Amino acid sequence: MTGKALILGIGNVLWADEGFGVRCVEELARTLSYGPEVQILDGGTQGLYLLPFLEEVDAMVVFDAVDYGLAPGTMKVVEGDEVPAFMGAKKMSLHQTGFQDVIATAQLMGCCPAEIVLIGCQPVELEDYGGGLRPATAERIPDAIAIARDWLAARGHHASAGQTRTDDLADASLRRENYEGNRPSETEACRTGDARFFPAEG
Numbered sequence: 544m545t546g547k548a549l550i551l552g553i554g555n556v557l558w559a560d561e562g563f564g565v566r567c568v569e570e571l572a573r574t575l576s577y578g579p580e581v582q583i584l585d586g587g588t589q590g591l592y593l594l595p596f597l598e599e600v601d602a603m604v605v606f607d608a609v610d611y612g613l614a615p616g617t618m619k620v621v622e623g624d625e626v627p628a629f630m631g632a633k634k635m636s637l638h639q640t641g642f643q644d645v646i647a648t649a650q651l652m653g654c655c656p657a658e659i660v661l662i663g664c665q666p667v668e669l670e671d672y673g674g675g676l677r678p679a680t681a682e683r684i685p686d687a688i689a690i691a692r693d694w695l696a697a698r699g700h701h702a703s704a705g706q707t708r709t710d711d712l713a714d715a716s717l718r719r720e721n722y723e724g725n726r727p728s729e730t731e732a733c734r735t736g737d738a739r740f741f742p743a744e745g
Contacts (some may be wrong), residue, residue: 546580546601546602546696547557547580547581547582547599547600547601547602548581548582548600548601548602548603548604548698548700549581549582549584549596549597549600549602549603549604549656549690550568550577550581550582550583550584550603550604550606550695551564551568551572551584551586551593551596551605551667552564552566552568552569552584552585552586552605552606552607552659553565553586553587553588553589553593553601553605553606553607553642554587554588554608554672555587555588556587556713556717556722557673558670558671558672558674559645559666559667559668559669559671559674559675559676559677560664560666560668560669560677560680561666561669562608562660562676562677562719563607563608563664563666563676563680563683563684564586564604564605564606564607564608564697565585565713566587566667566681566684566719567606567684567687567688567691568583568584568606568712569585569713570684570685570688570698570719571688571691571692571707571714572601572706572707573706573707574688574704574705574706575669575688575692575703575704575705575706575707576703576704576705576707577700577702577707578699580720581695581700581702581707581711582596582709582711582714583601583707583711583712583713584596584709584711585712585713586642587676587713588630588641588643589641589695590642590644590645591641591644591645592650593644593645594648594649595641596608597645597646597649597654597655597656598649598652598654599657600656601656601657601696602656602657602658602700603643603656603658603659603660603696604660604691604695605626605659605660605662605665606627606662606687606691607642607661607663608662608663608664608665608666608669609629609661609663609664609665610665610666610743611629611663611665611708612665613667614676615665615667615679615680616665616677616679616680616682616683617631617664617665617669617688618662618663618664618683618687619663619664620660620661620662620663620690621660621661621663622658622659622660622661622688623658623659626646626659626660626661626679627643627647629661629663632697633719635713637704640725646659647687652671657702659700660690660691660694662687662690662691662715663707664680664683665689666680667679667680668694672725672733673723673727673732674724674726675709675719675726676719677736678735690691690739711722714715
C-alpha cells in the first residue's frame with residue numbers, strides 16, 4: 544500500500560497519563576525521519592477539527608491512552624473496525640468521544656482512511672492536574688513507536704533514523720522535557736483542582 548499516511552497523537556497532557564498519545568508523536572518525530580507523504584500530528588483534544596486530516600490519507604496510526612480494563616501500563620493494539628469501539632467502551636475523557644465522532648463522520652462521508660491502527664496504553668494515573676506521564680506509561684513509548692514504524696513500513700512508508708520536521712506539534716514549552724521538568728512543587732500548585740474552592744478543614 545502506498546499513498547499518504549497520518550501519525551496522530553491524541554489526549555490531554557494536562558492530566559498525567561492522558562498525554563501518552565501526544566508524547567508518542569513528539570518522540571517519534573524526534574527519532575524517526577519520514578518523507579512528506581507521512582504527516583505527524585499532535586491532535587490534542589481537537590475532536591471534529593481533525594476531520595480534514597483524515598480525509599487526505601490512506602492509512603492512519605493513532606496513539607492514545609485507553610482504558611482497556613487491563614493492568615496499568617499494559618499496551619494493546621487494535622486495528623480496523625474495532626478502533627471506534629475500543630475508544631468508546633470506557634471513556635476517560637471527552638476527547639475519546641470526540642474522536643469516535645471524527646471516525647464516524649469520515650465513514651459517512653466516505654473519506655475515512657482505508658487502514659487504521661490504534662496503539663493504546665492503559666493509564667496508571669489520570670487524576671493529577673499538571674502532572675506528567677507515570678514511569679510505567681512512559682516506558683511504553685519506545686514500544687509504541689516501534690509498532691507504528693513496523694505497521695507503516697508494511698504499507699510502504701519507511702522511516703530512517705533522524706528527525707521529521709513538522710509544525711504540527713505543540714509549542715516547545717509544552718514538550719515533555721520542559722513541561723515535566725519545570726512543573727511547580729505541590730506547595731506551589733494544587734494537584735487536584737483549584738484550592739480556592741476546597742472546603743475549609745475543621
